[in-house]
Amino acid sequence: MEMKEVHANPAYKVLEVTLDSGEKMxxxxxxxxxxxxxxxxxxxVQLPDREEVLEPGTRLHISAxxxxxxxxxxxxxxxxxLAADAQIEFTDF
Incomplete structure (x- = not known):
């Protein structure tokens, strides 16, 4: 998995995420x-109440x-x- 910040300003940031075939996040x-x-x-993507298929063009909102x-x-x-000061926390290793 590669995650890099490609844009940021005081309000939000944009991350570019790349994951290989077979990889799990x-x-x-x-x-x-x-x-x-x-x-x-x-x-x-497995959410608490459903599973969503992600393909080119998919847009998905995920609540904080x-x-x-x-x-x-x-x-x-x-x-x-994400918000400019947002953090990503892993809960399951």
Whole structure:
């Protein structure tokens, strides 16, 4: 998994996230709302009440502090927009 900040200002930041085929992103949450925009690949995100398929063009809002995990089927590239001071915390290793 590669996560790099590609833009930031006083209000928000944008992270570019790349995950390889077969990779898992363990359960985690962000301290602010997050908006995910998928540009490449295929993955499934497991939320407490449902599973969502992520493919190019998918846009997904994830509320602050909502735990979720990710299973990558095909290499994924996505952009995540968060509050400027947001932190990502992993809860499951």
């Amino acid at each position: 363990p359960q985690h949450y962000a301290s602010s709302d997050a908006f995910l925009i998928v540009t490449k690949g295929k993955a499934k 502090s909502l735990p979720h995990s990710l299973q990558v089927e095909e290499e994924v590239k996505a952009f995540v927009v």
